[in-house]
Amino acid sequence: MLLRSFQGRWDLGYTPAPRQIHGYLSHARHSLAYLPRQLDWLRFLDGSEEMRQAVRSDPGLYSRWHAPFISRELDAPARLRILQAHYRFLLERFPPRLRDKLLRGHDVRIGTLRLRNGEAVHLHLRKPAVRAMGELGLYLVTGSKEVLSSCIFTFGGEDGLLIGAMQGSWSFLGRAPIREFTRGSHGVRPKNLLLTLMRVLARLYGIERLRGVAQAAHPFAARIHADYDSFWQENGGIPGKHGFHELPRFGARRPVRLLPSKRRAARRQREQFLDEARAVFLRALDWRRPSQPSPDDQRDASRLPPAALHPRAWA
Structure with missing residues (x-):
C-alpha cells in the first residue's frame, strides 16, 4: 500500500x-x-x-x-x-x-438565486483549489462565472462542522460586484449568505458544533487579508480551543416589530431572499429526490422529516 x-x-x-x-x-x-x-x-x-x-x-x-x-x-x-x-x-x-460527482473532482451547480434586477447568481459545490483549508467549497458565483464569495468547510465528526476559509470576491473584481449583489439581495452580504447556509447545513445533519478558524491559526495566516476574527465575532463567535471560534447554529435577529416602520419592508424582502436561498440549498441535499432511488437512500430519507424542507424551519 x-x-x-x-x-x-x-x-x-x-x-x-x-x-x-x-x-x-x-x-x-x-x-x-x-x-x-x-x-x-x-x-x-x-x-x-x-x-x-x-x-x-x-x-x-x-x-x-x-x-x-x-x-x-x-x-x-x-x-x-x-x-x-x-x-x-x-x-x-x-x-x-x-x-x-464531488469525489470525482467535478464542479456541481446546486442552485440558482434571482436578484431584484432579475440577474442570476449560482451556488456551486466543489473541492477547493487549495486543500489545506478544507475538503469542500461552497461558492457564490455570478452568471459570468465570477466568484463573489467562497466558504471552505469540512465535516469533522465530533470536532463539528469546520470552516477553514470565508473569502470574498476575486481581488481584481474590486468592490463593485459585492455592492451590486448586496443591493440585489435587499442587503444580504455574500459572506453572510454563505454563513447562513453553513448554519442550515449543521442543523440539517444534526451537527452540534459550528466552528470557524481563527486568524492566527489559519494555515496561510501571513498571506490572507480578511479579518476572520472580526467576522466570526460579528456573527456571535466565541474564541475556543485549537484555533477555532465556536459559532452559534442560529443567527441573532432583531424582531421585525422592533424595527422602524420604514425598515420593515426591506427586512421582509431580505428574509424572503434568505428563505429562497435556504430552500434551494435544502433541495440540493434532500435524500428523497427521485434521482436517488436506491433502498439505502430511501432508508436515509427517514432522517429528514417533510416539514424540514420548509425554509422557515431553518431561519
Missing part, C-alpha cells in the same frame, strides 16, 4: 524537479514517522470504490494530514481524525449522486 501511494502521486509529476523531489521525500518521511496511522489511512482510501475514485482524482489525499490542515493548532492525529470523519460522513450521509 505504501508503494502504491507513491505511485499514485501523479500530481507531483507536474511540478518542477526540485519541488517534485521534495514532495516525494516529505511524503516518505511523514509516512514512516506515522506508519501505523498512515497504513490505517491507506486501508480506508482503498476500502471502497468511491474512495479509490476520490484518491485517483485527488492524490494529495494520500498525505493531506501530514501538513497543517484547517488550523495550525491541530496536531497530526487530530488532522487524520477529521479527514477520516469527513469522508465517512460523505459515504454514509451525503446524497449519493452529489457525493460521487
Whole structure:
C-alpha cells in the first residue's frame, strides 16, 4: 500500500524537479514517522470504490494530514481524525449522486438565486483549489462565472462542522460586484449568505458544533487579508480551543416589530431572499429526490422529516 501511494502521486509529476523531489521525500518521511496511522489511512482510501475514485482524482489525499490542515493548532492525529470523519460522513450521509460527482473532482451547480434586477447568481459545490483549508467549497458565483464569495468547510465528526476559509470576491473584481449583489439581495452580504447556509447545513445533519478558524491559526495566516476574527465575532463567535471560534447554529435577529416602520419592508424582502436561498440549498441535499432511488437512500430519507424542507424551519 505504501508503494502504491507513491505511485499514485501523479500530481507531483507536474511540478518542477526540485519541488517534485521534495514532495516525494516529505511524503516518505511523514509516512514512516506515522506508519501505523498512515497504513490505517491507506486501508480506508482503498476500502471502497468511491474512495479509490476520490484518491485517483485527488492524490494529495494520500498525505493531506501530514501538513497543517484547517488550523495550525491541530496536531497530526487530530488532522487524520477529521479527514477520516469527513469522508465517512460523505459515504454514509451525503446524497449519493452529489457525493460521487464531488469525489470525482467535478464542479456541481446546486442552485440558482434571482436578484431584484432579475440577474442570476449560482451556488456551486466543489473541492477547493487549495486543500489545506478544507475538503469542500461552497461558492457564490455570478452568471459570468465570477466568484463573489467562497466558504471552505469540512465535516469533522465530533470536532463539528469546520470552516477553514470565508473569502470574498476575486481581488481584481474590486468592490463593485459585492455592492451590486448586496443591493440585489435587499442587503444580504455574500459572506453572510454563505454563513447562513453553513448554519442550515449543521442543523440539517444534526451537527452540534459550528466552528470557524481563527486568524492566527489559519494555515496561510501571513498571506490572507480578511479579518476572520472580526467576522466570526460579528456573527456571535466565541474564541475556543485549537484555533477555532465556536459559532452559534442560529443567527441573532432583531424582531421585525422592533424595527422602524420604514425598515420593515426591506427586512421582509431580505428574509424572503434568505428563505429562497435556504430552500434551494435544502433541495440540493434532500435524500428523497427521485434521482436517488436506491433502498439505502430511501432508508436515509427517514432522517429528514417533510416539514424540514420548509425554509422557515431553518431561519
